[in-house]
Amino acid sequence: MLDIFKKWSRTYLFEEESVLLLVLLAISVALLVTIGDILAPLLASIVLAYLMQGFSSQLQSHGAPPWLGLALSYGVFIGAFFGFTLGLLPLVWRQLMALASELPRYLDQGRQLLSVLPERYPEIFTADQINELVGMAQLEAANMGQMLVTRSLASLPGLFTVMVYMILIPMLVFFFLRDREQILDWLAKFLPEKRPLLRRIWGEMNQQFANYARGKVLEIIVVGSVSYAAFAWMGLNYAALLGLLVGLSVIIPYIGAALVTLPVIFVGFFQWGFTTEFYTLFAVYVVIQGLDGNVLVPLLFSEAVNLHPVAIILAILFFGGIWGLWGVFFAIPLATLIKAIINSWPTRDAISANSLEPTISME
Secondary structure, eight states: OHHHHHHHHHHHSOSHHHHHHHHHHHHHHHHHHHHTTTTHHHHHHHHHHHHHHHHHHHHHHTTOOHHHHHHHHHHHHHHHHHHIIIIIHHHHHHHHHHHHHHHHHHHHHHHHHHTTHHHHOTTTOOHHHHHHHHHHHHHHHHHHHHHHHHHHHHTSTTHHHHHHHHHHHHHHHHHHHHTHHHHHHHHHTTSOSOOHHHHHHHHHHHHHHHHHHHHHHHHHHHHHHHHHHHHHHHTOTTHHHHHHHHHHHTTSTTTHHHHHHHHHHHHHHHHHOSSHHHHHHHHHHHHHHHHIIIIIHHHHOOSOOOOOHHHHHHHHHHHHHHHHHHHHHTHHHHHHHHHHHHHHOOOHHHHHHHHHSOOOOOO
């Protein structure tokens, strides 16, 4: 076993930079797993500053001075941040509580609809099965309502923490935007002067990270806003809550759209039944999903992510498990980063093969 490890280390860890990159990856994963919750405001601030830096760079590329680009990008961030936390989130919470209070009535309507199944299909369904199913649903609804009430009461002491985060994150974003070069220069002091591997990986991933993160944020905003506008125009109950869910569903490829379809269809059915409004809602929702997948995604993501669907799903499960929502959001670029590291990792055999390749003289 020791000989195998020595052979593996001589093949893959024969350069100082390879060892450094392995150590950095191990430290990053360990920090995310152990104190990821504590570092959440810092990590969120880094991501938000990274997104706004792209907006500032775009302004500067069009002739705006650096201070104006910084001021405008930070102003846009402040407006969006407090508009979301003080405007949208309270509305969504109120609609969520209203939905929880309406669940018993929805379950009673569902019981009435299911009660006809034993009469029409006695060979498949029985009255005891329907009663047991409805009883389980009522128990789950009661537990959900109790959980929401408990969470709302337990969150009162945490309001101070939320207020601290609402002050801390805008401050961190401002300093990351203003002192970006100084922070990067300070971090570079801990790295070797010659770091071709790190430069190659960063150069390959920087553009992909930027395109994916900014494109995904725009996709969430566009899909969520269009869904909310369509639901509100149709008079659908809990339009803000369902619009937010539809917007956030684009974070999870292949799965998010399927999961969020259920609450949209259920709310529409219990509100209207099998009527023209219900079928119109279903058609509008299908159109929104179709335009998102066939028009918006190709427009925002010019560079396709060359990953197998199985690899994407595994990345979502893994990074979502260790980093929550942020892990789900960045699962695809992180998987792409891992792929770039694997492809760029220097090996002694590859270097020896390249050194043996014949060179063409230009004389």
